[in-house]
Amino acid sequence: MKKKVIVLLLLVAFFSFTAVVRIKDIAKFRGARDNQLFGVGVVVGLNGTGDGGTLNSPLLANMFKNFGIPISESDIKSNNTALVMVIADIPPFYKEGMRLDVVVASLGSAKSLENGVLIQTPLYGADGNVYAVAQGPVSIGGVEVKSSVNLQSRFKATGYIPNGALIEREIPSNIVSENSITILLQHPDITTAARVAVAINQKFDTNLAKAKDPASIVVKVPDAFSDDIITFLSIIEELEVIPDQTAKVVINERTGTVIFGGNIKISDFTLSYGNFVVNIQNGEIDGQEATISNLISALKALGATPQDIIGIIQELHKAGAIYAEIKVM
Structure with a gap:
């Protein structure tokens, strides 16, 4: 049977679009816990x-x-x-x-x-x-x-x-320690922690915040808010940042589902898999860059089954052609 050939052309520039979210949606204050x-x-x-x-x-x-x-x-x-x-x-x-x-x-x-x-x-x-x-x-x-x-x-x-x-009894919650508060990210990340600190310092036009590690950002309480901590915390919660995240592809082999986020890139490669030959070279296909999303669309257009697509993605990851973490469920 004649093998089908797919040629995907790689663009020079890549763009990744990530949602802008409030600090409140990605973090909590130390001491405020269930x-x-x-x-x-x-x-x-x-x-x-x-x-x-x-x-x-x-x-x-x-x-x-x-x-x-x-x-x-x-x-x-x-x-x-x-x-x-x-x-x-x-x-x-x-x-x-x-x-x-x-x-x-x-x-x-x-x-x-x-x-x-x-x-x-x-x-x-x-x-x-x-x-x-x-x-x-x-x-x-x-x-x-x-x-x-x-x-x-x-x-x-x-x-x-x-x-x-x-x-019948309140559990004490203390979120202020030594005139400072600590913000804890729900998903620790070095870049996100740095962005949170920068957003706070820009808002108050002074160096109040410092990322201590990928999970925590320590923020000094300004004198103007020493007797109004709640207002200070509410201002911080409403600040918006762009959280960073590791590119990830989640594969469920049982259901044939592939979940991915962002613009996950693929390097040049040639792969022979079953009835398919997949070949990516510098350039473009239908005006689109070579990403996981476009690869899956091209494979589906040629009649590839979910199992074919999952198999190809796994082989590409083994070869180091996909710049993302692969998680198989």
Whole structure:
């Protein structure tokens, strides 16, 4: 069978277009972090789908005792209760009286937590202190799927309580240290950190910010904002920068998906693959430069399958012809 030949011509100049974003969208302030809470509780009101044994008897017996109702552990053998782990995340700056969403998961042999109610459960932080209490009806979510074979049925041993926890103690958050704040990038990068520092210094027309490492930028608090930190932080959050990123191609061999960003470049090469001969030389094709995007378009126009395209991209990467990181899933 005659092989198909593709000639891609490489342009001299390349252009990469990256979105301009706010610092708020790519970073956070050190000290402004979530904290994880956890506790062990009992879900009641189950219709025979609970633990069905004595696993939760000591806990239930202690609860009855606190209510002034003496009862023996051996007398508690209910299929309508389930021992559960209760977890929640408390965001920074949340105050007493605010509410959190809660996740509950069975610790025993309960078949379902559907229509159950969580009894008041203290939620602890990593330091052993109680920061919230959770209580309320457990939601499994969605509806039971019976008619369709394409949808997965619900997993009933885990449930949710929207706004089910009430904060009893605030977790202190301190974002100012030695008259300075630290900005932490969500995706550490040397160039992005430098650009953030430059944007801040240009905004305030003085050298307040310095990139300490690829992840953190230290910013001095000006005297004018010493008693108004929130306004200072809000100004910084709204500053816009162009984040830098490593060129990357993500390949999912199972689904035949290729995801890439930016204008990923390809060097000169000649590749024979199956029924295709791919040849890139200095120049252009249909007025376009030789990039991953244009290569894929040309291959698809000639009838290449997703597997063909993925195979060619992988071989080019092995040969060093693609200037990007390849991640295969």
